[in-house]
Amino acid sequence: MKCKTCGEKAVVNMKQHKLALCREHYLEWIPEQTARFIKKYWMFGLDEKILVAVSGGKDSLSLWDILQRLGYQVDGMYIGLGIDENIGYSEESHRLAEKFANERGLKLHVVDIQKEYGHSIPALAQLSNRGHGRPCSVCGLIKRHEMNRIAHDLGYDVLATGHNLDDEAAVLFGNTLKWSKEFLLRQKPVLPGHDGLARKVKPLCRFYEKEMTAYAMLRGIEYIYEECPFSVGSTTIYYKELLNRLENERPGAKLSFYLDFLDARENGLFADDVVKTEPPLFNCPTCGQPTRYEGKCSFCRMMERVEEK
Amino acid sequence: MTVKLILRGKEYEVKPGMNLLDSLKKADILPEGVIATRNGEMILEDEILKDGDVVRLIAVISGGTV
Numbered sequence: 431m432k433c434k435t436c437g438e439k440a441v442v443n444m445k446q447h448k449l450a451l452c453r454e455h456y457l458e459w460i461p462e463q464t465a466r467f468i469k470k471y472w473m474f475g476l477d478e479k480i481l482v483a484v485s486g487g488k489d490s491l492s493l494w495d496i497l498q499r500l501g502y503q504v505d506g507m508y509i510g511l512g513i514d515e516n517i518g519y520s521e522e523s524h525r526l527a528e529k530f531a532n533e534r535g536l537k538l539h540v541v542d543i544q545k546e547y548g549h550s551i552p553a554l555a556q557l558s559n560r561g562h563g564r565p566c567s568v569c570g571l572i573k574r575h576e577m578n579r580i581a582h583d584l585g586y587d588v589l590a591t592g593h594n595l596d597d598e599a600a601v602l603f604g605n606t607l608k609w610s611k612e613f614l615l616r617q618k619p620v621l622p623g624h625d626g627l628a629r630k631v632k633p634l635c636r637f638y639e640k641e642m643t644a645y646a647m648l649r650g651i652e653y654i655y656e657e658c659p660f661s662v663g664s665t666t667i668y669y670k671e672l673l674n675r676l677e678n679e680r681p682g683a684k685l686s687f688y689l690d691f692l693d694a695r696e697n698g699l700f701a702d703d704v705v706k707t708e709p710p711l712f713n714c715p716t717c718g719q720p721t722r723y724e725g726k727c728s729f730c731r732m733m734e735r736v737e738e739k
Numbered sequence: 740m741t742v743k744l745i746l747r748g749k750e751y752e753v754k755p756g757m758n759l760l761d762s763l764k765k766a767d768i769l770p771e772g773v774i775a776t777r778n779g780e781m782i783l784e785d786e787i788l789k790d791g792d793v794v795r796l797i798a799v800i801s802g803g804t805v
Contacts, residue, residue: 431783431785440783441780441781441782441783442781442783443783443784450783453781596800639799639800640771640772640774640799642799643774643797643799644774644781647774647776647781647797648781655797655798657800667800670800671769671772671800674769674771674772674800675769675771677771678769678770678771
């Protein structure tokens with residue numbers, strides 16, 4: 431297969447775009463497309479301060495790399511979760527995030543959950559009795575809280591995450607199966623900022639997971655290859671596999687599933703419900719972060735339960 | 740001689756002379772879920788695999804911790 435731009439041997443073939451590219455032109459194409467998505471969804475401008483949440487994985491490190499190549503003011507934030515599971519998962523992902531930052535002279539903020547709150551994520555999950563034996567729900571809650579806290583405290587305008595199209599399509603699939611209207615309404619490439627809450631953006635939301643893996647490999651980015659040990663057998667991975675089976679038979683199915691959903695919402699699919707289902711946000715009396723219900727936020731309520739034990 | 744496909748430490752043997760896409764199908768591996776490399780270079784689905792080729796497959800799905 432030949433590169434559509436130069437005719438040299440292609441290394442990436444994107445059937446959904448009917449586009450094959452060589453290494454050189456693929457590494458140009460990805461930042462060009464990212465810049466297009468940033469503009470299309472009004473994510474941020476060159477004068478804004480961006481914080482990228484990095485996990486040591488291919489998507490978040492690639493996002494950091496791309497935004498830096500595009501000339502944005504971008505720093506990283508790594509959250510140490512304290513997940514070991516006999517493979518030193520967090521230790522290794524921290525090492526890779528540090529290595530990436532050091533090699534490029536970039537600023538990486540590190541938050542260690544154990545040091546900050548006295549317990550690792552798996553221990554907090556056990557102590558709070560939340561998540562039916564899996565730490566994923568606690569992990570998500572704490573990461574969201576910490577990302578908001580750090581972005582706000584350090585004065586960042588925007589918080590960027592490395593969610594790719596497969597992540598988005600899997601979440602959309604799960605929410606559609608359950609018709610979770612509230613979640614469907616909130617699934618967007620950009621979530622606007624709020625008093626105490628940085629704007630959240632997903633600049634990679636239109637790239638397939640396979641494309642981001644190819645980008646990381648071709649750029650020589652060393653990333654953590656192993657999945658989080660707690661994500662093995664998760665519903666999200668199961669949905670990703672199902673969608674990949676569909677994609678295999680119908681190239682472009684994942685992309686149109688996601689993009690048609692965004693268009694449908696934009697064109698008023700949920701319009702009558704928006705007013706009814708978008709409640710006002712309150713501020714948590716303990717940490718000050720916005721919360722959907724009056725009183726303490728979920729994070730503070732969970733930490734209260736942990737402290738009682 | 741055969742062609743060897745390696746994914747997450749597991750080895751699959753397929754006949755030489757087929758392209759990568761057919762080889763993945765024979766091994767019951769979903770092409771959308773992997774990137775294939777041979778001698779450190781990424782290869783595409785139309786690549787014909789020869790006797791003695793060792794193809795390392797990189798799984799693309801991750802659970803994500805951010």
